[in-house]
Amino acid sequence: MALGNNGFNVIGALFLSQFRLGFIVFGIFTFVGVLIATLIVHEPSNLDETSTKKKEKFSLKNVKLIFPSWQIGRDYYLALIGKMFQGVGNFAITGYILYIMIDFLHRGNQTQSSIQLINMIMLIFGILMGLVAGPLSDKFKVLKLPVGLSTILLAIAALSLFFLRNNTGIILHALAAGLGMGLWNALDNLLNLKVIPDQNRVAFFLGVYNLGNTITQAIAPVLAAAVISLFGYSGIFIVSFIFSLIGGISMLSIKSLKR
Secondary structure (H helix, E strand, C coil): CHHHHHHHHHHHHHHCCCHHHHHHHHHHHHHHHHHHHHHHHCCCCCCCCCCCCCCCCCCHHHHHHHCCCHHHHHHHHHHHHHHHHHHHHHHHHHCCHHHHHHHHCCCHHHHHHHHHHHHHHHHHHHHHHHHHHHHHHHHHCCCHHHHHHHHHHHHHHHHHHHHCCCHHHHHHHHHHHHHHHHHHHHHHHHHHHHHCCCHHHHHHHHHHHHHHHHHHHHHHHHHHHHHHHHHCCHHHHHHHHHHHHHHHHHHHCCCCCCC
8 A cells, every 4th residue: 555655656756747658657557457466366256156045125124234223333333434534534635735736835846856755754654554553553452542543643744734834844744644544554454354243244344344445535536626616725634634533533432442
């Protein structure tokens, strides 16, 4: 995640003056990457499998059976809410980082180096947290607190750019967001596994949970565009702060995990 999201953004910034070439280069990366992923996963065919289950007609009652009530799935739903709000808070800024640098921070000729600096710091933290956060979480039996903290750090990162519109703000943003996303990517999936309400349907609940990645990437740019048109670029950081803060509070409100 760190290498893909941040490492290649460092490379991508090199193509700001040659964006057409950048589309070609990263189009090739994507095409080759999909082929490699397909070969590695090598999902076996299930055409020969037979099912003894009878097909059931669609009904509202069946839908209620699929998703547990709030009393049963409370912690799972809180984790899902946290995931959604964290995603919007994160992608609202990262999706517009180029325009934030040009139109809000007025970096001019320093736009490329600023984007590379942010993503390089986030890459370092992403790799570092990927190596140490998991073992430390296992050793000290902490999970909810670092995941909740990771989202709150994104809120702090948003405020740093809002108040400090200079190199210091950029560095503080990168440090807070890098540490936050590093912790999140390292521990988020483990937390979700801990709060799944039905261990016989782990794949289903993980699938719904991971929709948070897709949905938020679709919602965040639309929401950010609306905010920009109403309040200007400064509004993005307020939205990111509020959404990230709600995401962190949702994670910390989980009861089945003490810490």
